[in-house]
Amino acid sequence: MVIIQKPKINIAFQEAVLKAKKLNRPVLFSHVRKIDKMDPLFFYHAGLPLYQGERFYWKDKGGETTIVGIGSSFIFRNDLKESRFEDMDQEWKRFIHEAVLDDGLSEAATGPLIFGGFSFDPSQKKEVEWTDFSQATLQLPTFMLTVKGDNAYLTINILCSSHDEEDIIDKYIELINDLLNQSSLLITSQTLKDTMEIAPEQWKKTVDEVVGQLKMGEMEKVVLARKLKVSFEDSPQSDFILQNLLTQQPDSFTFSLEVLNSCFLGASPERLVKKTGEEIFSTCLAGSIGRGKSKVEDRQLGQELLADHKNRHEHHLVVEMIKNVLEKYCKDIDLPKQPSLMKVRDIQHLYTPIKGKVSSSNTSILKFVEQLHPTPALGGVPREKAMESIKESEKMDRGLYAGPIGWLDAKGNGEFAVAIRSGLINRNHSYLYAGCGVVSDSNSESEYIETKIKFRPMLRAIGGHEDEI
Numbered sequence: 001m002v003i004i005q006k007p008k009i010n011i012a013f014q015e016a017v018l019k020a021k022k023l024n025r026p027v028l029f030s031h032v033r034k035i036d037k038m039d040p041l042f043f044y045h046a047g048l049p050l051y052q053g054e055r056f057y058w059k060d061k062g063g064e065t066t067i068v069g070i071g072s073s074f075i076f077r078n079d080l081k082e083s084r085f086e087d088m089d090q091e092w093k094r095f096i097h098e099a100v101l102d103d104g105l106s107e108a109a110t111g112p113l114i115f116g117g118f119s120f121d122p123s124q125k126k127e128v129e130w131t132d133f134s135q136a137t138l139q140l141p142t143f144m145l146t147v148k149g150d151n152a153y154l155t156i157n158i159l160c161s162s163h164d165e166e167d168i169i170d171k172y173i174e175l176i177n178d179l180l181n182q183s184s185l186l187i188t189s190q191t192l193k194d195t196m197e198i199a200p201e202q203w204k205k206t207v208d209e210v211v212g213q214l215k216m217g218e219m220e221k222v223v224l225a226r227k228l229k230v231s232f233e234d235s236p237q238s239d240f241i242l243q244n245l246l247t248q249q250p251d252s253f254t255f256s257l258e259v260l261n262s263c264f265l266g267a268s269p270e271r272l273v274k275k276t277g278e279e280i281f282s283t284c285l286a287g288s289i290g291r292g293k294s295k296v297e298d299r300q301l302g303q304e305l306l307a308d309h310k311n312r313h314e315h316h317l318v319v320e321m322i323k324n325v326l327e328k329y330c331k332d333i334d335l336p337k338q339p340s341l342m343k344v345r346d347i348q349h350l351y352t353p354i355k356g357k358v359s360s361s362n363t364s365i366l367k368f369v370e371q372l373h374p375t376p377a378l379g380g381v382p383r384e385k386a387m388e389s390i391k392e393s394e395k396m397d398r399g400l401y402a403g404p405i406g407w408l409d410a411k412g413n414g415e416f417a418v419a420i421r422s423g424l425i426n427r428n429h430s431y432l433y434a435g436c437g438v439v440s441d442s443n444s445e446s447e448y449i450e451t452k453i454k455f456r457p458m459l460r461a462i463g464g465h466e467d468e469i
């Protein structure tokens, strides 16, 4: 049983309250401590009764860092089209500048941290299912569990106002002790009523039209996506879907972002960018083929993908673009000459990891997010033209799908994945998204099948069956 005791926190907390009174504006108090390791899903689920709509979950691809946030001490929202990354960066820096940090550990991904997502295209007309999200929605959790290997850390973030009394800390200590001592994991499943593909034939026609434009040399690549609408008997719990994603897609970034009545979640194989101190990591992931039924068939398919001209072209465009961005802001770049294969449960991809060191230590992770998003793995080449084409031909709001999702801490560390293999839950409905890179030698039927495979991870996780589409 973990018990957090008051006296240790008290002095720093009083300092924050006094500072808020002196400045006459809210001041963040953030306390970090090491705790006994616990299952992050237990912690997430413990927050369900009191904090549904204010939780998040993040596990990185290698399972090295898991972060769970419960309760929202502050929510950073931005609806500006042009400057949302820069604004968020500035706002976050200002916010933590005045904070009182009670943190003797200085571990990455602990202490004040914001987690959230950016929409794919802020100039897209918003559809009703995305109402709960802004173009940038990042949450500073009240209680946060960070698990790294065998170590676990608890962060408490309290936004002290000038009217707060020093004893409000008691309320938080009581709440966190309840959350930490949750002893059972009773996650309820839900019944899926109906699954509907949105205009599949129309989508194939659109792919044909775009292929026509690509053949005329108007663009080199456009990523086209489509969606599935799923209805449930009752409003589904994100806990259930998350639990499935964690067990069914162990080699992916797994994320859940609950905001008001919605939850956006998924299991993506694709890193956009990670920053640890001075080090920058990104991933070029594009070009796909299914998994084989046997080891031999699987290896053959992998070899076929590595040798396939159309897929290599799709991939190459992504490598060139990410390389250009890293060359602008980094030194000591390490980029393999040839792609390798990344295999996840349902699909294999061409994969080229890339890393470097920031040339100037004040280049923030959000600068990289701004420069990289959208890579040609989700947008296209040339970027602006492809974005216009997507808006015109897809006729849907991608919302947070294909956008950057992840976290940054007060020390400048962070990681963002590309929010693919994902879906939105909104009351009794869920919307799943999948896309594919269209190039001049694409075939609409094969691209359709590729998106079908990419729906599978989410469809399975929400309790559906792959034959349903």
Ligand SMILES: C=C(O[C@@H]1C=C(C(=O)O)C=C[C@H]1O)C(=O)O
Pocket: 223, 225, 270, 285, 286, 287, 288, 314, 349, 377, 378, 420, 421, 433, 434, 435, 436, 437, 438, 454
């Ligand atoms: C667009 C998606 O995936 C992207 C497209 C890929 C492709 O077309 O080969 C491969 C990986 C992802 O970068 C998706 O999963 O929705």
Ligand SMILES: [Mg+2]
Pocket: 286, 287, 288, 314, 436, 437, 450
């Ligand atoms: Mg493809």
